[in-house]
Amino acid sequence: NAGVTQTPKFQVLKTGQSMTLQCAQDMNHNSMYWYRQDPGMGLRLIYYSASEGTTDKGEVPNGYNVSRLNKREFSLRLESAAPSQTSVYFCASRETSGRASLNEQFFGPGTRLTVL
Amino acid sequence: AQSVAQPEDQVNVAEGNPLTVKCTYSVSGNPYLFWYVQYPNRGLQFLLKYITGDNLVKGSYGFEAEFNKSQTSFHLKKPSALVSDSALYFCAVRDNNNAGNMLTFGGGTRLMVKP
Numbered sequence: 118n119a120g121v122t123q124t125p126k127f128q129v130l131k132t133g134q135s136m137t138l139q140c141a142q143d144m145n146h147n148s149m150y151w152y153r154q155d156p157g158m159g160l161r162l163i164y165y166s167a168s169e170g171t172t173d174k175g176e177v178p179n180g181y182n183v184s185r186l187n188k189r190e191f192s193l194r195l196e197s198a199a200p201s202q203t204s205v206y207f208c209a210s211r212e213t214s215g216r217a218s219l220n221e222q223f224f225g226p227g228t229r230l231t232v233l
Numbered sequence: 234a235q236s237v238a239q240p241e242d243q244v245n246v247a248e249g250n251p252l253t254v255k256c257t258y259s260v261s262g263n264p265y266l267f268w269y270v271q272y273p274n275r276g277l278q279f280l281l282k283y284i285t286g287d288n289l290v291k292g293s294y295g296f297e298a299e300f301n302k303s304q305t306s307f308h309l310k311k312p313s314a315l316v317s318d319s320a321l322y323f324c325a326v327r328d329n330n331n332a333g334n335m336l337t338f339g340g341g342t343r344l345m346v347k348p
């Protein structure tokens with residue numbers, strides 16, 4: 118199992134450009150998450166998808182959109198990138214049915230995004 | 234609202250000495266508590282969790298954590314630190330009464346173990 122995979126690993130954008138960060142998991146998990154990591158602030162939740170076909174806002178959703186394409190894939194889109202969106206982005210997944218609702222999240226390797 | 238505090242930005246320990254990384258939390262219901270470790274340029278890896286039961290939880294790589302309900306703490310410990318333990322450590326909490334069941338992370342503590 119590859120676990121949680123993310124593409125690309127690195128990206129540099131100019132202000133106003135758009136891009137989509139891709140995430141896929143092969144663990145058949147119901148829930149998927151997008152976080153951003155900034156120094157001293159831990160991880161902050163951008164959006165999540167509790168199950169296929171649903172998405173909800175997290176703590177810092179402004180400037181982002183998401184798509185839960187199918188059970189495996191959950192993408193994050195920046196429509197018009199801003200320097201404040203320079204960050205490291207992590208995707209995560211978790212099984213949430215039954216006793217598995219007690220389980221931990223599994224994280225991807227991250228995408229390091231710089232917006233100039 | 235739930236929150237997590239990691240009061241130390243960095244902890245320095247000599248190899249072979251015991252280490253403690255502190256974490257305190259705030260939730261309205263009963264907490265589910267987690268520790269994750271992040272090595273440079275990598276994603277977060279799960280270390281251990283407290284759901285219920287024994288207050289002392291044992292996890293990966295010889296780490297353990299003690300849940301203290303009265304002090305609302307969940308400090309991470311290891312009896313003898315290794316240089317390879319040097320990494321960024323995150324504490325996280327989930328309120329089991331929270332319908333959204335979202336995970337809230339602390340700001341992280343950088344552990345430096347020196348030979």
